Amino acid sequence: MEAKTTDFTISADNSSYPPSISGIQNGILAYAINQMDWFCNDSKTQLYATGKAAQLEFKAAYNENKPTGGHPQHVGGSGVVVKVPTRDSEGMIKSTRTQYQATKEETINKPAELISYRAHVQDIGWQEYVSDGEMSGTSGQSKRLEAINIRLSSVINGGVSYRTHIQDIGWQEYVSDDEMSGTSGQSKRLEAIQIKLTGQTAEKYDIYYRVHCQDFGWLGWAKNGEASGSEGYAKRLEAIEIRLVLKGHAAPGNTDNCFYKR
Structure with a gap:
């Protein structure tokens, strides 16, 4: 200057x-x-x-x-x-x-959390909310995810919708904004998930998510309503990470092989 x-x-x-x-x-x-x-x-x-x-x-x-x-x-x-x-x-x-x-x-001021989520885990129950790419679920314990809640920060205009593929049930209907997707008290595994943004948030951000799948490990990052996990393999989800990324910015990691179906 x-x-x-x-x-x-x-x-x-x-x-x-x-x-x-x-x-x-x-x-x-x-x-x-x-x-x-x-x-x-x-x-x-x-x-x-x-x-x-x-x-x-x-x-x-x-x-x-x-x-x-x-x-x-x-x-x-x-x-x-x-x-x-x-x-x-x-x-x-x-x-x-x-x-x-x-x-x-x-x-x-530190950045506000953009998106938070929690999983219901076999033998554990509901975990605490985590946010912005942190892992929800378990690693190395062979425990299934049974349900999930997802919510956006109050500083963001818009919403988030999601649905899960469940053992013996298949794809559920979409729920949104911290509603539960999955089951409670039925001991049924989540096998796949789709997540998408709605409203103004969808114009500004892409939503990326990846899952840790039984026998497959961490799959590639899916985004904006793509399926993540597996269908027809009877494999449980064990953990999930979710992030918002500004439109036009790179994915948080590898996007290959985010979903397996047969």
């Missing part, structure tokens, strides 16, 4: 995080930056940030006149993100008022 550059970018590649989280993190950073007052050489500067998947883009308009009053809050573009927010912790922007040699720290 001291060089009076009007268009510039800062790398903010959060590729170590799931795509559904990395893009949101940069959006939150951009929002926080846009709420601040910025100064260059003691003159207020109009700075607008846009969060992209791997970078922050900035546009700046400079005022050559000195301010007539008040105190600069950010001098010389000295605001620095010292901690990126994650799903589990808040972030931090640190800025320096060089006129007074004082440092100011401002909190960046």
